[in-house]
Amino acid sequence: MPYSPTFDTTRPHLRLLITLLMFSLPMLLGSLALHSRYQTELLQQSNAAAARTMMLMETMLGHAQEANRNALPLLGKPCEAVLDTLREQVALVPFVRSVNLARQGKIYCTSFFGAFKMPYGVEQYSQGSLLLGNTSPARRDHPFLAMRAKQGDAAVVTLVDGDYLSFILHLSDPSLEIMLNVGGRWLDEQGHFFDKTPFWTGLAQVSLSSETYPLTIRAGHNLSSSWLSLLQYRSFGLILLFSFCVGFAFIMWWLLGRPRSPTNELARALQAREFVPFLQPLVASDSERVVGAEVLMRWQHPTAGLIRPDLFIPQAEASGLIVPMTHLIMTEVGAVMAARQACLPDDFHIGFNISAAHCRDNVLLDQCREFLARFAPGKVVLVLELTERELLVADPHTLELFRQLDALGVQLAMDDFGTGHSSLVYLQQFHVNCLKIDQSFIGRIGTESLSEHIVDNVIDLGSRLGLALVAEGVETRQQADYLKGKVACLQGYLFGRPVPVRQFCDEQLAQAASPAMEVKQEQPEPA
Ligand code: C2E
Ligand code: CA
Ligand code: CA
Numbered sequence: 001m002p003y004s005p006t007f008d009t010t011r012p013h014l015r016l017l018i019t020l021l022m023f024s025l026p027m028l029l030g031s032l033a034l035h036s037r038y039q040t041e042l043l044q045q046s047n048a049a050a051a052r053t054m055m056l057m058e059t060m061l062g063h064a065q066e067a068n069r070n071a072l073p074l075l076g077k078p079c080e081a082v083l084d085t086l087r088e089q090v091a092l093v094p095f096v097r098s099v100n101l102a103r104q105g106k107i108y109c110t111s112f113f114g115a116f117k118m119p120y121g122v123e124q125y126s127q128g129s130l131l132l133g134n135t136s137p138a139r140r141d142h143p144f145l146a147m148r149a150k151q152g153d154a155a156v157v158t159l160v161d162g163d164y165l166s167f168i169l170h171l172s173d174p175s176l177e178i179m180l181n182v183g184g185r186w187l188d189e190q191g192h193f194f195d196k197t198p199f200w201t202g203l204a205q206v207s208l209s210s211e212t213y214p215l216t217i218r219a220g221h222n223l224s225s226s227w228l229s230l231l232q233y234r235s236f237g238l239i240l241l242f243s244f245c246v247g248f249a250f251i252m253w254w255l256l257g258r259p260r261s262p263t264n265e266l267a268r269a270l271q272a273r274e275f276v277p278f279l280q281p282l283v284a285s286d287s288e289r290v291v292g293a294e295v296l297m298r299w300q301h302p303t304a305g306l307i308r309p310d311l312f313i314p315q316a317e318a319s320g321l322i323v324p325m326t327h328l329i330m331t332e333v334g335a336v337m338a339a340r341q342a343c344l345p346d347d348f349h350i351g352f353n354i355s356a357a358h359c360r361d362n363v364l365l366d367q368c369r370e371f372l373a374r375f376a377p378g379k380v381v382l383v384l385e386l387t388e389r390e391l392l393v394a395d396p397h398t399l400e401l402f403r404q405l406d407a408l409g410v411q412l413a414m415d416d417f418g419t420g421h422s423s424l425v426y427l428q429q430f431h432v433n434c435l436k437i438d439q440s441f442i443g444r445i446g447t448e449s450l451s452e453h454i455v456d457n458v459i460d461l462g463s464r465l466g467l468a469l470v471a472e473g474v475e476t477r478q479q480a481d482y483l484k485g486k487v488a489c490l491q492g493y494l495f496g497r498p499v500p501v502r503q504f505c506d507e508q509l510a511q512a513a514s515p516a517m518e519v520k521q522e523q524p525e526p527a
Contacts, residue, residue: 015256023249030241031230038230042204042221049172050208050219056168057180060095061130061147061213064158067093068149071156075101079109079116086111089158097161098138103154112138120157122148124183126214132182134193143193145182166191172219177202181216203229263319266312270325274300277329278498281508282349282470282489285480290508292349294385294491295333296498297325313355322355323363330371336501338374343509349489351383351413356390359398368410385413385436388420394429406431413470418458427465435462437487439473446478459486 067089074082079101086099090111101109102120110116118137125131131146136159143162148155169178169189177200180187186194205220223229231238260268269275275297282292299307316322330352337344358364364384372382384405392398402412411433414422418438441455462469463486471483474492483490496508 015253018256019249019253022252023245026248027241027245030245031238034234034237034241035226035230038234039204039226042223042226043206045173045176046204046206046219046221047208049176049178050206050217053168053172053178053219054208054210054217056171057165057215057217058210058212060160060164060168061145061215063094064096064145064147064160065149067096067099067158068147068156071099071101071158072149072151075103075151075154075156079114082109083111083114095160095164096158097144098136098159100157100159101154102148102157107137107157110137120146122155126183130182130214132180132185132187132193134195143187143191162187162191162193175222177220177222179218181218182214262312262315263321266316266319266321266325269299269301270321270328272302273328274302275325275328276300277333277501279333279501279504279508280491280498281496281504282351282491283495285471285484285487285490288480288490288495289345290495291345291347291489292351292381292383293504293508294351294353294498295329295501296353297329298498317355317357320357323358326352326354326358327363327367330367333501334371334374336505337380340505340509341375341379343505344379346378347381348379349381349383349411351385353415354384354386356386356392359386359392359401362401362404365401365404365408368405368408372408372410381409381411383411383413383434385415386430387415388417388422391420391422391426392430394426399429402430414467416472417462424465427467432467434468434470434488435465436470436472436491437462439492442471442473442479442483442492443475445482446476459483462487 070089070093071082071086074085082101086101086109089099090096098111100107100111100116100120102122105119105122107116107118107120116137121131121133122128124133125146125148128150129148131148132143133146134141134143136142136144136146138159143165145160145162145165146157147160148157165180165187166189169180169187172178178189179198179200181197184196186196186198188194188198200220201224202220203223203226205218207216207218209216221229276299278296278298279293280296281290282294283289284291297309297313299309299312301307313322316325333350333352337350354364368382368384372380386392405412412431413434413436414427414432415436416438417435418441422432437458441458444455445452459469468489469487470489470491471479471487472491474480474483474490474494476494479492480490480494499507
C-alpha cells in the first residue's frame with residue numbers, strides 16, 4: 001500500500017484509535033448478535049410455555065364441556081329430580097366444581113344447593129359460552145371459569161375452580177409469567193383476578209388465542225431489561241466475546257506497530273521531519289581556518305536513534321524520496337545559517353551531497369535559488385557534491401540544468417574523486433569546479449612509499465585538470481602537513497566531526513575567524 005501521511009497507522013493516536021475501533025466494533029456486533037439470539041431464545045420459551053398452558057387449559061375446558069353435554073338433557077326437568085345427576089357430574093368429571101341449570105338468564109338449579117334463583121350475568125359471557133369470574137354462589141372472591149352450553153332460552157353452566165386455573169398457569173418455568181385472559185378479565189399464576197388488562201413490562205411477551213374457546217394465554221419473562229439479563233444469564237458468552245475482542249485488538253495494535261516497507265518507513269520519517277543535517281567543517285589547507293562545511297544527512301529515528309546515511313540513502317535514492325529529503329535538509333540548513341549569517345566569513349562554502357535522481361528536472365535549480373535567496377550576496381557559495389561513482393548522463397536536459405546552475409553561481413564538486421571514471425571531457429561538460437579526493441587515498445599518507453606515490457599521482461592529476469582540490473578524511477597532523485600547499489582545503493576528523501547544524505554554528509562559526517582547533521568535538525557517530 002502506498003504511504004499516506006494522513007493515514008500513518010504507526011502514529012500513536014491513530015494506532016490507538018484503530019485499535020479501540022477494532023475492539024469496540026466486534027464487541028458491539030458480537031453483543032448485538034448475542035442479544036438477538038438471547039431474545040429469540042426468550043421468545044421461543046414464551047411460545048412453548050403459552051402452548052403448553054393452552055393445551056392444559058383446553059383439556060380442562062373439554063371436561064367442562066363434557067359435564068355440560070351430560071347435563072343438557074336435564075334442562076326443563078324439576079330440580080329435585082335432576083340434582084343427583086348434577087352432583088354425579090361434579091364427582092366424576094375432572095376439574096368441575098359445580099353444574100348449574102339456568103333459564104331466561106337465571107340459575108334455577110345448582111349442584112351446590114339444589115333449587116336456587118339467581119341471575120348469572122349471561123351477557124358477560126364471551127361468545128355466550130365462557131366467563132372468567134371472581135365470585136360464585138359458592139365462594140366470594142374466588143376466581144372461577146364458567147362454561148355455558150345453551151339450548152333455547154335455557155342453558156347449562158359448569159364452573160371450574162380458580163385453583164385449577166392458577167395451578168395450570170403455575171406449571172411453567174418460574175422465570176416466566178403466564179396469564180389467562182377471557183373477555184376483558186385476567187387471571188395470573190398466583191390466582192389474582194383483574195377486571196382490566198394488568199400492566200406488565202415483562203420481556204418477550206407472546207399472546208396465544210385458542211382456536212376452540214374464546215380465551216387467550218399471555219406468556220413472558222419476568223425480566224426488566226434484556227441487556228441486564230443477558231449480562232446475568234449469558235455472562236460466559238460475553239466473557240468469551242470480550243476476551244476475543246481484547247485478543248483481536250492486541251493483535252491489531254501489534255500489527256500496526258510493525259515496521260512497514262523500507263520506502264513507507266522513509267516516507268513516514270520524511271513526514272515527521274526525522275532527517276536532520278549534520279555539518280563537518282572544511283578548512284583552508286594553509287591557514288587552517290574554517291572556510292566552509294559539508295552537509296551530511298542523519299536519520300534521527302524515534303526508536304533506533306541516530307542512523308548513518310549509508311544505511312538509508314541507497315533506499316532513498318531507489319524510491320526517489322532522496323529529492324524531498326535533500327530539500328528538507330537544505331531548507332533546515334538555510335534557515336539556521338541565514339539567521340547567523342553575520343557570523344559567517346564571506347564566500348562560506350556550503351556543500352550538499354546530490355544524487356543523480358535530483359538532476360532529472362528543474363526542481364534542483366529552484367531549490368538552489370531558494371537556498372541562496374536567504375543569504376546576502378557574496379555570503380555563501382553553494383556547492384553541489386556529485387559522487388564520481390554515479391556519473392550523470394550528459395543529455396541535453398542535464399547539461400542545460402548545469403549550465404543554469406553555473407549561471408546561478410552554484411559550484412560543482414566531484415566527490416570521491418579517484419574511485420570512479422570521470423574523464424576530462426565529463427568534468428568540463430558539467431562545469432565541475434572542485435575535486436574531493438577520496439579519503440581512501442588520504443589514509444595512505446604516511447604509510448609506505450608506494451601508497452604515498454599513488455596519493456601524489458591523484459593530487460597531480462587533479463591539479464593538472466586545473467580544478468580546486470579538497471582532501472577528505474584527514475585524520476592526522478602528518479596528513480594535514482603533507483597536504484599543505486598541495487590542495488586548497490582539508491576536511492576530516494582532525495578538524496571536526498559532523499555535528500548538528502546548530503551546534504556547528506555555535507562552535508565552528510565562532511572560530512571561523514581563527515584557526516580550527518586541533519582536537520575536535522566528540523560527537524558520537526551514529527550506529
Ligand atoms: P561522503 O560525501 O564522501 O561524505 C564523507 C563521509 O566521510 C561522511 O560519512 C563523513 O562523516 C566521513 N568522514 C569525514 N571525515 C572523516 C575522517 O576523518 N575519517 C573518516 N573515517 N571518515 C570521515 P557519512 O556522514 O557517514 O556519509 C557517508 C556518505 O553518505 C557520504 O559520503 C555521502 O555519499 C552519503 N551522504 C551523506 N549525506 C548525504 C545526503 O544528504 N545526500 C546524499 N545523496 N548522500 C549523502
Ligand atoms: Ca560528499
Ligand atoms: Ca567523499
